[in-house]
Amino acid sequence: MKKLLVLLIALLYSVIAYSQNSFKAIIKDSKTKETLVGASALLQGTSKGTTSDTSGLIIFTGIPDGKQIIRFRYVGYESRLDTLKFPLTQSKPMEILLTPEGKGEGKELNEVIVGATRSSRTIANIPTRVEVISGEELDEKGNMKPGDIRMMLAESTGIQTQQTSATSGNSSIRIQGLDSKYTQIIRDGFPLYSGFSGGLGLLQIAPLDLKQVEVIKGSSSTLYGGGAIAGLVNLVSKTPNDERQLNFLLNGTSAKGLDASVFYAQKFKKIGTTIYAAYNHGSPYDPSHINLTAIPKFNRFTLNPKLFIYFNDRTTLNAGINSTIENRMGGDLHFIEGEGSPQHSYFEENKTGRYSTQAQLDHKLNDKEKLTFKNSISYFDRTIKLPDYRFSGVQVSSYTEANYSRTGERSDWVAGINLVTEKFNENQNSSFPLRNYNYNTVGGFIQNALNVSPKFTLETGIRGDYHNDYGFFFLPRISGLWKISDHFSTRLGGGFGYKAPTVFTEDAERIQFRNVLPIDVTNTKAEHSYGANYDITYRTGLFNDQGSFSINQLFFYTRVNNPILLTSLANGDLQYQQPQGDLNTKGMETNVKLTYRDFKLFLGYTFADVTQHTLNKISTYPLVSRHRLNNVLMYEMEGKWKIGAEAYYFSPQRLNDGANGKGYWTTGLMAEKIWERFSLFVNFENLTDTRQTKFGQIYTGDITDPVFKDIYAPLDGFIVNGGIKFKL
16 A cells, blocks of 8 residues: 555656746847846746846746746836746747836936937936936826926926916926026927026926926036026927827816816828817915915916828928917905905916927938938017016027937937027017017037947037127037946036026016116126036845835036126116126935835935125025925836825025025825726825915015015915826
């Protein structure tokens, strides 16, 4: 009997051994076909797993017969599930291709294609440091603020939005502490938000029709011309593909706001189209009960249609129109609600009309070379009215460019010429001197990205611009990327910048340009700058590749020589003067990303030391948080739930009157329940109800003629918004 039992056990073991299989595969990048060292493979439903060796090879043993599911993972890449039936008829290792993640959290660790650098390389292979907000993060931020992109940008490290009107909500963007006039905002490579048209730009751009937002910090004038001293923000629009996109969004707020928008995109055989339309409404809102609007009354209509023509495999044309009409009125709550009186008569009204055309023609000469021609024409009409004051004018600008690009195995080239025109005509509303100007700039540029070795890439560029009023500018830039190992990489770069002065700055916007004299061109020079960034990145897998950790440490420095300053004269007028001195910003940014299964934690810290040097005097630059903390925790059950919590800290800021503001925290919570074709979302913004009105009065004088202090903290306090999104 014992002998029979031993025989049965031996037979059982032989059957089990026979039914165990082995599996070999080589893990590669789907685009570059480079092998991925340290990629993981996990047999679903078991604890069995392995990682790829230095040749990208994995070897699995002990796999049972039948259908088995294997999950492949690598940091920065999308997971892949393969269902295989064992035993396999496998004579050589299977090739497993992993796709770089196309979704972003605003950090440079993602493998997405960027266009802000005029290169078609992935973000991991570009020497210039670029931060990308795309995919899911755009969608999440759209839940919180569907009507504009202020929150999306402000919640990134190193970026701060500055409110310039206490009652109308007008805001601008600051990068690394520098005034918004030093940041260039472009859309699909077109500079549509400069000069007078930049005052309300952040409030009139919605995220629904954006594919991604690209941010380059530091002097970037070499890329697109003057104005990018602090940095560059490129808004990339969605494009059509074969699968139809039809998205609807309806959002309401506890402050009686409403956002309704629709986006449609589809590609047919020879043509394609995208159409974005939106209506945004705000009701006058005064949570502090001081009879002044923290949120103004406004109605905004937006229509952005675009047509794509695919002539053949080599030639494509796209042309579109962006149009926005808005009437925005803030001020005394009684007056706004139609109950005005001599004691309640203050108001601030902004009427704007924004229209622009864009056209781009791409022609491939061959598989490596391409010609691109692009043009945009913009018309911006704005009227600012106060009880005893009116400022209005029209800005007409254009951008024309022709460029040639060549992509090689080791080296990429792009070279081109462009013409930028900007003309502002102020309406004669009083006897005050008009602030008209007419700027024309002709420029040429050439840029090269060279793979010096498999681990080192060098990017160099030169631009020459001739400005009709301020002469010639020579703008070199250089950046290098060194991939130290599979876990470490580092970048170093720098360049020159310049800005042609206009009256349209934060200081002038804050007082609605009242008593601001025209720029004295004969006694003013363009502002020149130079700057440099250095950063190092570390990333690795954690918990048997069920999670990941990455950290990016950036150090920055930018100096602006002889900046123009708005100075009070004895007669009460204000004039831009250019005393000897400089404005410089230096500091660091730290970004940490930690993931584990369905959880993602993002931590960010910004230290910005911004000082103004005027003759022998050194002062702290106003309205800059020296220390900022960004904290975001996300839980995402793919295709079912998204839940997020966030907290932001701003250290005390020096104000223009010499006083110091208070440090403060803001917190938020959002949730979204997702089904196949629609989702419901809710967002609790500023849970702590942080408001500057809790720190003290925001104006001096009488409410019929208030003189507002600097706005450095939220005014609208705790607000709940929620809505529904459809994908048809």
